[in-house]
Amino acid sequence: MRTRVLIVLLAVSAGVALAAPMSVQVRNGKVRATPSQLGGVVATVDYGAKVEAGTPDKGWYPVTTVDGKTGWLHESALSKKPIAMRAGTTDATTGASSDEVALAGKGFNEQVEANLRKEGKLDYTWVDRMSAFKVDANEISRFLKEGHLPGGDQ
Amino acid sequence: MNERRLKRISSVTAGMVLIGSLLAGLLSSRSEGKPPADRDPKRDSSRLGTPTVVARRTGGGLGRILSGDQVESILRGAKAVQKTWENLTPEQEYYIGRAVAAQVFQTYRPLDRPAANAYLNLLGQSLAVFSGRPETFGGYHFLLLDSDEINAFAAPGGLILVTRGMVRCCENEDELAAVVAHEICHVEKKHGLKAIKQGRLTEAFTIIAAESTAQAGNKELAALTREFEGSVGDVVKTLTTSGYSQGQEREADAAAVGLLQRAGYPDNAMITMLRRMDKQLANARGLGFAKTHPSARSRADALRKTIKDTESVPDPVRQQRFSAALQPILAGQ
Numbered sequence: 001m002r003t004r005v006l007i008v009l010l011a012v013s014a015g016v017a018l019a020a021p022m023s024v025q026v027r028n029g030k031v032r033a034t035p036s037q038l039g040g041v042v043a044t045v046d047y048g049a050k051v052e053a054g055t056p057d058k059g060w061y062p063v064t065t066v067d068g069k070t071g072w073l074h075e076s077a078l079s080k081k082p083i084a085m086r087a088g089t090t091d092a093t094t095g096a097s098s099d100e101v102a103l104a105g106k107g108f109n110e111q112v113e114a115n116l117r118k119e120g121k122l123d124y125t126w127v128d129r130m131s132a133f134k135v136d137a138n139e140i141s142r143f144l145k146e147g148h149l150p151g152g153d154q
Numbered sequence: 155m156n157e158r159r160l161k162r163i164s165s166v167t168a169g170m171v172l173i174g175s176l177l178a179g180l181l182s183s184r185s186e187g188k189p190p191a192d193r194d195p196k197r198d199s200s201r202l203g204t205p206t207v208v209a210r211r212t213g214g215g216l217g218r219i220l221s222g223d224q225v226e227s228i229l230r231g232a233k234a235v236q237k238t239w240e241n242l243t244p245e246q247e248y249y250i251g252r253a254v255a256a257q258v259f260q261t262y263r264p265l266d267r268p269a270a271n272a273y274l275n276l277l278g279q280s281l282a283v284f285s286g287r288p289e290t291f292g293g294y295h296f297l298l299l300d301s302d303e304i305n306a307f308a309a310p311g312g313l314i315l316v317t318r319g320m321v322r323c324c325e326n327e328d329e330l331a332a333v334v335a336h337e338i339c340h341v342e343k344k345h346g347l348k349a350i351k352q353g354r355l356t357e358a359f360t361i362i363a364a365e366s367t368a369q370a371g372n373k374e375l376a377a378l379t380r381e382f383e384g385s386v387g388d389v390v391k392t393l394t395t396s397g398y399s400q401g402q403e404r405e406a407d408a409a410a411v412g413l414l415q416r417a418g419y420p421d422n423a424m425i426t427m428l429r430r431m432d433k434q435l436a437n438a439r440g441l442g443f444a445k446t447h448p449s450a451r452s453r454a455d456a457l458r459k460t461i462k463d464t465e466s467v468p469d470p471v472r473q474q475r476f477s478a479a480l481q482p483i484l485a486g487q
Binding site: 025026027028029037038047059074076077079083107108109110111112113115116121122123124126127129130131133135139140143144146147148149150151 | 242243244245246248249250252253255256257259260264271272275276277279280283284286287288289290291292293295296297313327358359361362375376378379382383385416417418419469471472475
């Protein structure tokens with residue numbers, strides 16, 4: 001009897017350790033089919049979205065999205081702290097604690113940038129232009145392969 | 155003694171306890187003699203947590219003296235003191251980085267060459283994949299600057315700028331990869347954010363904590379914008395004038411070597427690039443990279459302890475695409 005209880009307790013605690021909620025802390029998170037930045041994209045997750053994250057392996061978390069899709073996200077795209085979204089967004093959280101508020105997109109945000117633009121203090125034309133430069137995973141894979149760079153074999 | 159006088163005395167006493175605790179926390183944090191950015195936030199958190207504990211312990215008494223809002227405000231203020239650059243979110247880092255890049259463009263004009271910029275982005279993003287921090291809020295983006303100065307800048311969040319002079323200092327893709335890898339590693343290690351003065355962050359986090367709604371009011375927005383501009387100014391000054399510490403440069407060099415290895419580039423490209431830079435900078439003492447970085451020779455010497463300093467023959471495909479994409483720049487056009 002005691003052994004059976006111990007087994008059940010271990011199984012429950014293992015389950016808890018295996019899956020924990022985490023928040024996406026990048027604007028366009030890409031859930032990959034394999035633990036690699038060059039892996040195929042199985043789902044995209046927005047800033048602040050919650051995922052269930054398992055035990056990380058070499059910086060990669062196995063994750064399950066809210067709509068049940070599974071894949072991998074790099075640790076740099078995830079935060080253990082909850083991210084309370086801004087009011088008006090679909091995930092808006094009310095009554096956020098002060099720690100959550102610090103992650104709520106307040107402070108140095110687009111509102112401050114808009115204020116600087118309005119005052120004509122900074123010109124963001126080239127910042128926006130360079131931010132629009134996009135390179136997809138296929139182009140990177142080809143660049144690495146053609147250049148005989150073995151990192152692309154991962 | 156009347157009730158009003160008693161209230162005033164206990165109010166002053168409670169205030170002194172709080173202020174004393176805050177000062178004690180601050181003084182003990184200074185006693186280690188480390189700059190705030192280098193401190194262990196966990197240790198800071200426990201040390202500077204004292205005022206919060208004191209306030210809570212005396213909460214019953216304070217509750218009769220100060221209003222709930224006032225106590226909450228003091229607690230928020232005490233909590234904001236604990237915040238360092240490490241508490242900046244990737245989103246906040248992103249907006250700081252954008253403003254840093256915009257400010258750098260006030261001094262350095264962007265180079266509008268689509269083919270060259272496309273190649274630089276392909277190279278840079280291929281390297282970023284192997285970084286210890288492949289994901290940032292807005293991703294990594296690269297741009298050439300129309301300047302003969304030998305220099306490169308990494309704005310927080312992943313906006314990386316490389317001068318025409320720096321490109322011309324590189325003889326092949328491997329050496330340019332070494333330059334770009336070094337800058338990516340500054341972003342990975344958040345060296346730019348560490349340049350922000352602690353006082354600005356404390357001010358900013360106090361304003362943020364005091365706000366109960368997501369949208370700041372006009373007064374708070376003006377105050378936040380002021381702290382934001384100051385923070386951006388701190389980073390730009392470090393990038394363009396004072397430079398990172400020697401320790402941070404060496405840390406970025408060592409991380410860049412690992413990044414090059416993971417991508418498959420020869421790691422000795424870091425040394426050949428530094429050697430070439432050393433020669434070029436001999437004629438440009440006090441300008442650009444020479445002004446903001448430790449000597450290229452000393453950096454190469456430090457790397458020789460961990461990697462072999464051997465000349466390698468550049469891969470012909472990499473050499474060809476490097477020359478094709480950057481030909482006008484390399485030819486001095």
